[in-house]
Amino acid sequence: AGKYTIGISNTVQGNGWREEMICAMKAQALASGEVAKLNIAHRNTDAAGQLEDIRNLISAKVNAIVVNPADPAGIKAGLEEATKAGIVVVAVDQAVTEPSAYIISNNQEQYAYLGAKWLFQQMGGKGEVLYMRGAAGASADSDRDKGFKKALAEFPDVKVAQEVFTGWQQDQAKQQILSFLATGTPINGIWTSGIDNVIVDALVEQQAPMVPVVGADNAGFVGQLSSVKGLVGAAVTNPGSIGGAGVTLALQILDGKKPAQQTVLVEPQLWENATEEGKAKLKSVVDPSLSPEWPVSISIPDWTTYTKDQIIACKGPGE
Amino acid sequence: MTDIATMPRPVSFGRRLKRFMADRPLIPLIILLIILVVILQILRPGILNERWIANTAKFAIPLAILAGCQTMTMLTGGIDLSVGTVATMSAFIMATQIVNQDPAVAFLLAMLPAVLIGLINGIGVGVFRVHPLIMTLGTSLIGTGFLQVYQRTVIASGARIPDFLNWLGTGLTYGFPNALLLFVPVAVLIVFMLNRTGFGRLLYAVGDNERAARLSGVRYWQVITALYVLSSLLAGITGLLYIGLIKAPSLSLAEPLVLPSVAAAVIGGTSIFGGRGGYTGTIVGALILTVLTTLLTILQMPEGGRRILFGFIVLFVTAAYLRIIEDR
Amino acid sequence: MTTNPLLDATGVTKNYGAVAALRNASLSVLPGEVHALMGANGAGKSTLVKILTGAIKADAGRILIRGQQLDVRSPADARRAGMLPVYQEPALIPDLDVLSNLRLTGTPVEPFRAWVRELGIPDLDIRETARHIPLAILRVLDLARALAVEPDVLLLDEMTAALPANLAEKVLEVVRRQGDAGRSVIFISHRFVEISALCDRATVLRDGATVGVVDIEPGIEERIVEMMLGIRIEKTLVAARAANEVAVAGGGRPRLSVRNLQLGTKLNDVSFDLANGEVVGVFALEGQGQDELFAALAGSIRPTGGTIDVDGSPVKFSHPSDAIQAGIAYVPGDRAEALAMQRSVRENIALPFSAAPRKWGPIRMRREQVVVSGAIGRLQIDTRAQGEVQRLSGGNQQKVTIARWIAANARTILCFDPTRGIDVGTKQEIYKLLRELAGQGKSVLFYTSEMEEVQRVCDRVIVIFGGRIVDTFPVEEADEAALMRAAYGLPRGAKADVGILAEVKPGSSAEAAS
Amino acid sequence: MSRFLRNQGWVAGLFALLIFLFVVTKLIQPGYGSGDFGSLARAVLPYAFAVAAQTVVVIAGGIDLSVAAMMALTSVTAASMMNGASEEYALFVVPFVLAMGLVLGALNGALIVVTRVPDIVVTLAMLFVLQGAALLVLGAPGGAAAEWLKASVIGTVPIPGLPDWADAWVPKALALLVVCLCIVWIPLRRSRLGLSIYAIGSNELAAFRSGVPVARTRIVAYALSGLFAAMGGLSLTISTGIGAPIPGPYLLASVAAVVLGGVALGGGKGGLLGPIIAVFVLRLVRTDLTLLAIDPNVTAIIEGAIMVAVVMFGAFITIRGRPLGATP
Numbered sequence A: 001a002g003k004y005t006i007g008i009s010n011t012v013q014g015n016g017w018r019e020e021m022i023c024a025m026k027a028q029a030l031a032s033g034e035v036a037k038l039n040i041a042h043r044n045t046d047a048a049g050q051l052e053d054i055r056n057l058i059s060a061k062v063n064a065i066v067v068n069p070a071d072p073a074g075i076k077a078g079l080e081e082a083t084k085a086g087i088v089v090v091a092v093d094q095a096v097t098e099p100s101a102y103i104i105s106n107n108q109e110q111y112a113y114l115g116a117k118w119l120f121q122q123m124g125g126k127g128e129v130l131y132m133r134g135a136a137g138a139s140a141d142s143d144r145d146k147g148f149k150k151a152l153a154e155f156p157d158v159k160v161a162q163e164v165f166t167g168w169q170q171d172q173a174k175q176q177i178l179s180f181l182a183t184g185t186p187i188n189g190i191w192t193s194g195i196d197n198v199i200v201d202a203l204v205e206q207q208a209p210m211v212p213v214v215g216a217d218n219a220g221f222v223g224q225l226s227s228v229k230g231l232v233g234a235a236v237t238n239p240g241s242i243g244g245a246g247v248t249l250a251l252q253i254l255d256g257k258k259p260a261q262q263t264v265l266v267e268p269q270l271w272e273n274a275t276e277e278g279k280a281k282l283k284s285v286v287d288p289s290l291s292p293e294w295p296v297s298i299s300i301p302d303w304t305t306y307t308k309d310q311i312i313a314c315k316g317p318g319e
Numbered sequence B: 001m002t003d004i005a006t007m008p009r010p011v012s013f014g015r016r017l018k019r020f021m022a023d024r025p026l027i028p029l030i031i032l033l034i035i036l037v038v039i040l041q042i043l044r045p046g047i048l049n050e051r052w053i054a055n056t057a058k059f060a061i062p063l064a065i066l067a068g069c070q071t072m073t074m075l076t077g078g079i080d081l082s083v084g085t086v087a088t089m090s091a092f093i094m095a096t097q098i099v100n101q102d103p104a105v106a107f108l109l110a111m112l113p114a115v116l117i118g119l120i121n122g123i124g125v126g127v128f129r130v131h132p133l134i135m136t137l138g139t140s141l142i143g144t145g146f147l148q149v150y151q152r153t154v155i156a157s158g159a160r161i162p163d164f165l166n167w168l169g170t171g172l173t174y175g176f177p178n179a180l181l182l183f184v185p186v187a188v189l190i191v192f193m194l195n196r197t198g199f200g201r202l203l204y205a206v207g208d209n210e211r212a213a214r215l216s217g218v219r220y221w222q223v224i225t226a227l228y229v230l231s232s233l234l235a236g237i238t239g240l241l242y243i244g245l246i247k248a249p250s251l252s253l254a255e256p257l258v259l260p261s262v263a264a265a266v267i268g269g270t271s272i273f274g275g276r277g278g279y280t281g282t283i284v285g286a287l288i289l290t291v292l293t294t295l296l297t298i299l300q301m302p303e304g305g306r307r308i309l310f311g312f313i314v315l316f317v318t319a320a321y322l323r324i325i326e327d328r
Numbered sequence C: 001m002t003t004n005p006l007l008d009a010t011g012v013t014k015n016y017g018a019v020a021a022l023r024n025a026s027l028s029v030l031p032g033e034v035h036a037l038m039g040a041n042g043a044g045k046s047t048l049v050k051i052l053t054g055a056i057k058a059d060a061g062r063i064l065i066r067g068q069q070l071d072v073r074s075p076a077d078a079r080r081a082g083m084l085p086v087y088q089e090p091a092l093i094p095d096l097d098v099l100s101n102l103r104l105t106g107t108p109v110e111p112f113r114a115w116v117r118e119l120g121i122p123d124l125d126i127r128e129t130a131r132h133i134p135l136a137i138l139r140v141l142d143l144a145r146a147l148a149v150e151p152d153v154l155l156l157d158e159m160t161a162a163l164p165a166n167l168a169e170k171v172l173e174v175v176r177r178q179g180d181a182g183r184s185v186i187f188i189s190h191r192f193v194e195i196s197a198l199c200d201r202a203t204v205l206r207d208g209a210t211v212g213v214v215d216i217e218p219g220i221e222e223r224i225v226e227m228m229l230g231i232r233i234e235k236t237l238v239a240a241r242a243a244n245e246v247a248v249a250g251g252g253r254p255r256l257s258v259r260n261l262q263l264g265t266k267l268n269d270v271s272f273d274l275a276n277g278e279v280v281g282v283f284a285l286e287g288q289g290q291d292e293l294f295a296a297l298a299g300s301i302r303p304t305g306g307t308i309d310v311d312g313s314p315v316k317f318s319h320p321s322d323a324i325q326a327g328i329a330y331v332p333g334d335r336a337e338a339l340a341m342q343r344s345v346r347e348n349i350a351l352p353f354s355a356a357p358r359k360w361g362p363i364r365m366r367r368e369q370v371v372v373s374g375a376i377g378r379l380q381i382d383t384r385a386q387g388e389v390q391r392l393s394g395g396n397q398q399k400v401t402i403a404r405w406i407a408a409n410a411r412t413i414l415c416f417d418p419t420r421g422i423d424v425g426t427k428q429e430i431y432k433l434l435r436e437l438a439g440q441g442k443s444v445l446f447y448t449s450e451m452e453e454v455q456r457v458c459d460r461v462i463v464i465f466g467g468r469i470v471d472t473f474p475v476e477e478a479d480e481a482a483l484m485r486a487a488y489g490l491p492r493g494a495k496a497d498v499g500i501l502a503e504v505k506p507g508s509s510a511e512a513a514s
Numbered sequence D: 001m002s003r004f005l006r007n008q009g010w011v012a013g014l015f016a017l018l019i020f021l022f023v024v025t026k027l028i029q030p031g032y033g034s035g036d037f038g039s040l041a042r043a044v045l046p047y048a049f050a051v052a053a054q055t056v057v058v059i060a061g062g063i064d065l066s067v068a069a070m071m072a073l074t075s076v077t078a079a080s081m082m083n084g085a086s087e088e089y090a091l092f093v094v095p096f097v098l099a100m101g102l103v104l105g106a107l108n109g110a111l112i113v114v115t116r117v118p119d120i121v122v123t124l125a126m127l128f129v130l131q132g133a134a135l136l137v138l139g140a141p142g143g144a145a146a147e148w149l150k151a152s153v154i155g156t157v158p159i160p161g162l163p164d165w166a167d168a169w170v171p172k173a174l175a176l177l178v179v180c181l182c183i184v185w186i187p188l189r190r191s192r193l194g195l196s197i198y199a200i201g202s203n204e205l206a207a208f209r210s211g212v213p214v215a216r217t218r219i220v221a222y223a224l225s226g227l228f229a230a231m232g233g234l235s236l237t238i239s240t241g242i243g244a245p246i247p248g249p250y251l252l253a254s255v256a257a258v259v260l261g262g263v264a265l266g267g268g269k270g271g272l273l274g275p276i277i278a279v280f281v282l283r284l285v286r287t288d289l290t291l292l293a294i295d296p297n298v299t300a301i302i303e304g305a306i307m308v309a310v311v312m313f314g315a316f317i318t319i320r321g322r323p324l325g326a327t328p
């Protein structure tokens, strides 16, 4: 039915968020009815590997490439070659430096700022915070660090008790929080870069005093926000479904509907359980049917048109 | 060459101490472990409580079992880099199958890939003589691929951690981690196997001189196949334990344990060239690495500095340990 | 020529942990002499050579070269000082071809080629990878490489032990000429024939200390043996095998019956029987197919044709364990092939017990201990360093390889040159042991590179040449001349001079002691 | 001739496989042309250097687990030095970074020699150290590369006397690779040093007894490995225009390609050509899988299976091809 071939390049595999992103791309491609075939290069690699994938997609003569960049600048050469070959390039989730590419992304700096600010307010504007970052060196992590530091600057009495890199690994985060809790250092809040449910688990297991926790809108954590006794926390949305939005944008451009600017930012929302209305919101988004690592925001209004069944089925056109 | 007095000198205390430790290679390792703990206590007074010890044990146990896989395979001159993938697969399959299967069935399904990968590794190494590094690397790539394909099919049904694994992984009884209920028998069994059974003998013999073993009537492929299946099974069981501890089925759950498991076996005195080593040292090695990780977490240091320190400490410990045991 | 020693070492000491390899060794070599270094297994001969050539470091001692104290810290230093060793183990790099091996050591190629020809290998392919060259040839190449740089002192550690007679003979000739040309040679061998044919003086080591220096003259052998072993031994060592002892081939069917065995081009139509209680010798020059014959009988390689019957029923071996199952054990000549060097003597001896999967379970330690110590006692293995076999001397290692099959009670033993590099005392024990085994109704197939062993041990001897059995002798007729002729493929009875070994009359004083 | 086949048969077979893959590629995508070949060459570049780095130490009987981390460190160093600097400054940066690789590699070797810890453990520890150092140099991907450097891998080399269509098949990246490898490798291969490297890999004791300075040769081998890794790191910076502190997948890829390329793990055998061809094969397989739009998860399975199958096949033909009568 469709007429386009779309290439997809992603460099983190096996992470719930990225898996949702890929499923959203597939589901959106299917739902749009405009895509004949997806060509997905989806693996764990770095900028150099992604360059290779992009060039292979160029060799495969796709019409558009939707890419979650390993690095904003590192794949510039490949994206430039793609544009020269007449291929539409859309970057999702993170920005790229190549000027010819379109960008649709979650606002990572805002993500961190929003959550951190809420957390510091919950802490009464003072105390010690445990800062659990993502992977050292990843660009999303450094963007989030900017947001976090911005919020921190607004609350001079909040101190970072400890800064650790979880590597966005559940097990590593769990080990770190357990050894931290065992030290008995008092803390007043925990900010996590999306590795959240294992942190709450650890607090419960160790019968440690509950402190406010900020995480992402992963299904597991969102569920905990409604079910774990005494837990005050907030989930900041970071929809993996941004992938579907990327496909939509690419198709619009292919159909000749260019957006006004090169960059479209999807702003995060904050869902907290400190207020009644927040609780109600959380109740409405809880989704135990999803894998705990999947963000519950499985669609983005105006940008995605697939159904929940479609994204969960995770099938693209022709599958 | 110069004239050196050949008169027998009274043996100095230092030399006697060294000889003493060399004959009991476990002692310097334990001393090192104690030193690390003392440093920890100095850095964070009060850290040394029951809870901390239980936690350390909890995290050391999965590492120690995987390091057991490395110890056994390294004795034959091999290595098993697929343990991470195998553990991850068992854990993931268990967590996803338990949702709509009988626990026993889920357990069998979870152990199936472990047996298969072990068998393929064993046949590849034992029959086709593929280098174990390559063989286990290849099967772990293949396993990861299959796991990812499998993950697609269970996205809809979700995952659950069985209560029993939860209890085993995180629970405490009288302050002791329940995981010890699994670990102690496993450790005793491995130690007994290596020292007191024909199979254990053969591991050492095959690793030392395969041709000699062959001329003594040992069929290499039988030993190696049994070994890699055993290693994989242990890895699978570790996966189940680990998922009970971490409680988040991810597709790379146990991968970060692979290189440390090799390091633990080496620190524990097992030769990667085969024929020499044992499991008790490995257990202490795993404890040392776990404590070291905690220590580095506590040091408020940039991530980069922490990694540098970790690397140098592993190197230093191994070098010092070799010095002590080598002039036996 | 001065009478100052070219090389003078005194008070050399080397300890390996608790084991003293050398306590107080001294060695003084004059220019132009061929100097024998003698001692029982484990006396420290190899250790001394390694120290002199910088391969290992002594704990104490003084070494003067041409009256000067030189600091020899590595084989490269020794080489510069004009001292070239040929160690007990081959030193060519296995994965490099011969030419690259020469370049590596900076050896001139043409002299090397000349020496190789001289040493009896006319058609060496210099681009052949060392790994593919047979052991005996490798030893000769090692020697040629050392000779090619015209060393002042050549140190040969059991150079002839692994050589077939034809090559050994050439080596001896060349070594003798070295002495004539004013160069010195330090020569280690357990064969008195060679020592008396070649050497001027001998230094004798016992337990790591020099116990005497003697001139080689007729009749000296006994004194040397006395010094070596530290005891007075019987003047005439009777042959292990009494002349009246006839094979107890109890009329029954043969233990092992080989018919028309074929193995590529290496073995042709080989047929023979091995009876219960019989020791059959196999004699051959290097590379005549004896390796393949033993490997085929041991189940290591599959023959391409012919049959093997054990106790009258046909067998096909696809793995050594099949042969072991049939009661046939193989003792390789190269102990590095047979031993797990980092494991204990006990584990090495008990290894076959655990081989089959049904024996993988718990070990009955007490029972094993009894069996193993029985075997150790029987072979009188020096167990001072029994924690790791690699710390035993070469001879004791060799004994462990045999002890294993005594412990396992194998009915048939295939011994491939079991006395290679073994001292006289131990050799006698091994001969006795093999005869005892035969007396118990066991059968032994025995390849040797030393002719006089044939008479001492065997009931019958088969001679292989070019992959065929060219002759079979009862032991009474197997004198050295006859064996030699057959081994060269000459018809029985033909008179031909086949080199210096043929000149040594059987029963001459030279070999009375060995 | 038979000796040539014995020594070079594997490389020849690999080359045939590469040609076959090109034919398959052309069949899958008839439009596959010189531009796409240029892309392939650029993709090969960092892998080829990583493999060269690994090959040298493997021939010397070692293994280098720190290859990828070394590439990351040299890459971030180059990128951060060139960040905001003038184009000419890069003329200094390139030799500086190469020297840095050489020195760090030599440090690897020296640590192995001095501590006497097995190489696999030393380089494992150095993996952490170099990773940490890379993170200290650049906390996140960033930096820059001089334009002329970036241009040096884009486009083709005009060769006088060749028609344009033929020039188009000589991408600059390929020319750069060949030149860099040959400058180091060919003189080395012909020198006594090169022989020494093979010698210590083949049989260390025999090499020592042949007068080879074993320790020095080992250090040199690791230094060369570091040099190649630095070239790899530079090529990463050049092709991406940035430096990334988290190591890429070059470690596993380098080990796999070394083995596919016919260099025996254990040392003493093989050359550089085989592993480089193996890199091309592996990269081209990925291209083909992308062209076929194979499910990405199946790609991992196929890659693993190829690795295992090819090595098993190689083992199989060596077992079959063993000359009759050779005592096993």
Ligand SMILES: Nc1ncnc2c1ncn2[C@@H]1O[C@H](COP(=O)(O)OP(=O)(O)OP(=O)(O)O)[C@@H](O)[C@H]1O
Pocket: C016, C019, C020, C021, C022, C039, C040, C041, C042, C043, C044, C045, C046, C047, C048, C385, C390, C391, C392, C393, C394, C395, C396, C421, C422, C423
């Ligand atoms: N690396 C080592 N570790 C421990 N002991 C050793 C080592 N090398 C040699 N020895 C011991 O030193 C002694 C002398 O050994 P050496 O090899 O020099 O004997 P040898 O005279 O050459 O004997 P053979 O005639 O059997 O070759 C032996 O007792 C041996 O066990």
Ligand SMILES: Nc1ncnc2c1ncn2[C@@H]1O[C@H](COP(=O)(O)OP(=O)(O)OP(=O)(O)O)[C@@H](O)[C@H]1O
Pocket: C353, C354, C363, C364, C367, C368, C369, C371, C407, C408, C409
């Ligand atoms: N594990 C062992 N420990 C000590 N001696 C053993 C052991 N296994 C075998 N032997 C000895 O080796 C000899 C031959 O062993 P072999 O395995 O051929 O006998 P077997 O009949 O199979 O033994 P078993 O009765 O154990 O089945 C026997 O004399 C036995 O005493």
Ligand SMILES: [Mg+2]
Pocket: C045, C046, C047, C088, C157, C394
């Ligand atoms: Mg010796």
Ligand SMILES: [Mg+2]
Pocket: C042, C046, C393, C394, C395
């Ligand atoms: Mg010896």
